[in-house]
Amino acid sequence: MRRSTRKQTRQRPHRVVMLGYPRAQILDISGPLEVFARTTRWLRDHRHLQRDAYEIELIAPTAGRLETSGGLGLFAERRYTEMRRADTLLIAGGIGYREMMQDRKLLQWIQNQATKVERIGSICTGALLLAAAGLLDGKSATTHWDYCDRLAQVARNARIERDAIYVQCDNLYTSAGVTAGMDMALGMVEADWGKAIALAVAQELVMYLKRPGGQSQFSRHLTAQRRDDVFGNLELWMLDHLDAELTVENLARRADMSPRHFARLFVQRIGMPPAAYVRRLRVEQARSRIESGATRAKQVARECGFADEQSMRRAFRHVLGVTPTDYRSRFAGARA
Incomplete structure (x- = not known):
């Protein structure tokens, strides 16, 4: 290299x-x-x-x-x-x-x-x-x-x-x-x-934020609205209920499918397993809260459906490649 x-x-x-x-x-x-x-x-x-x-x-x-x-x-x-x-x-x-x-x-x-x-x-x-x-x-x-x-x-x-x-x-x-x-x-x-x-x-350059490379290319709400099937409606519901228990069983029940059938179709339609997608949605919601000025990590974690701060930290590192603290400092530095 x-x-x-x-x-x-x-x-x-x-x-x-x-x-x-x-x-x-x-x-x-x-x-x-x-x-x-x-x-x-x-x-x-x-x-x-x-x-x-x-x-x-x-x-x-x-x-x-x-x-x-x-x-x-x-x-x-x-x-x-x-x-x-x-x-x-x-x-x-x-x-x-x-x-x-x-x-x-x-x-x-x-x-x-x-x-x-x-x-x-x-x-x-x-x-x-x-x-x-x-x-x-x-x-x-x-x-x-x-x-x-x-x-x-x-x-x-x-x-x-x-x-x-x-x-x-x-x-x-x-x-x-x-x-x-x-x-x-x-x-x-x-x-x-x-x-x-x-x-x-x-x-x-008046750029809103120096974005990490792993950040999403586009809004999840827009993506969900483009889908005209049960998964589009389910995604919109998930975005509004990220603090709920979004297990495969609960999501499958809401989609009126068996858990196994639901998990298989979810990967085909969304491109990743349900758990990975839920994690990404929660990270993006938490990121948005941080950008809006939220400072209490414990509260952000709870509102976005994470079990605790450490769970949110691990998810941030996996999805964005940075910790919530590092993300906040980057955002604050760009706004300073």
Whole structure:
């Protein structure tokens, strides 16, 4: 695993290169790059760094004007084969990814660069290009929730984290759609410069919170409302009764099924066992309470259905990768 060198010890700027292509998503490109550019400015203004922390560049299949999926044009100074150097290589997402997946020379180039750069990452459907280049085999990865099935088909030997904001696996990063690319970029800044600077940059960008990678991509209520079967109604009821005893037997009884049949169908429809899903719902509710200013962990645990504070702590670490205390400090730091 290559580890990003802290910039305090670097003699030159860390070079971040974004690969764009026709009909890429403009925010997939501009969002992460702005995080790195803003970090450079913040370090100059507040830490009086006498050099650039990051250099950024946009490359593409052809140099010149690059039309994004929204119709706005960006400018790529050079084509990807002319790239001079990259420490971090990012692959943008967008509806143009399908055409790029047919470009064998481009995919071979991505594969070759993965052995040279310190880290490589993707935003949204850019993960499908990493998959087509053979870089996700045996790795954990994510993409926009609407493309997870497609990613699983292309990267059959990858572990698809369908609900994560972003995933780091060794020196490979993948993120969900659009703004999640900024969360991933902030995660890289934190790895390079520490949590305090990453939070300060998030604050300058008026981002509500520097989200951990394991946070959910979307609202559970919206997901439940999209389901038009008994599980949709059951999910909505669960969200309103998280402090109830949500055992398989009780949930099956409410769905008018046998426990065994219910558990099997639940995994098929929801994608995880009932107990794991209940734990995730409770963590997300507890997270929301913390964001709303709740300070008493014991009360939050009780209201969200956890047996005690330790049970909530274990669930937070399993789902989000952080403790409730750490989550509160991150949130408070972003709001400060």
